[in-house]
Amino acid sequence: MIPRIYQTKTDNAGNFVFNRAKIVRTLQAAAGQPIEIVIRPYDPKRSIDMNAYYWAVVVKTIADHFFYNASREVHEMLKDVYKEMLDPVYEKKELTGLKKILNMIIRPRLTPSGYTTKTLSRTRFMRYCKAIQVDFAEQGCSIPDPNEVEI
Numbered sequence: 001m002i003p004r005i006y007q008t009k010t011d012n013a014g015n016f017v018f019n020r021a022k023i024v025r026t027l028q029a030a031a032g033q034p035i036e037i038v039i040r041p042y043d044p045k046r047s048i049d050m051n052a053y054y055w056a057v058v059v060k061t062i063a064d065h066f067f068y069n070a071s072r073e074v075h076e077m078l079k080d081v082y083k084e085m086l087d088p089v090y091e092k093k094e095l096t097g098l099k100k101i102l103n104m105i106i107r108p109r110l111t112p113s114g115y116t117t118k119t120l121s122r123t124r125f126m127r128y129c130k131a132i133q134v135d136f137a138e139q140g141c142s143i144p145d146p147n148e149v150e151i
Helices: 020-029 048-065 071-081 098-106 122-137
Strands: none
Touching: 048 071, 048 122
């Protein structure tokens, strides 16, 4: 069975508003199998503005600070070092590895990490950017907050 995620809302009386037929079909396809039903607040995917901030500010600031002119490679390095945060089951783990990324900038390795930032929710994407900001600030590379820049 392919996992399915359905987004819904409740009306003022607390009744769910959803496409009942789609959910029933999914449940019927799982007949006889154990399933898991999770109800959690909806956290939308990151916005175009957040994406622009990441590329124009976070990635570019790091590339400029270390005199590195390949934004795509910096992005791949960030994904590799902060890959725990890109894991769908990430639970606020303590991240280390700034020395690893600085070493990668000096001696680049052009192998994609296999992880992606595309599927991160707004909350997780901002947490990812904040972790990068904090680690690089310790090395004298100041990355402004989104509200401090115009993109």
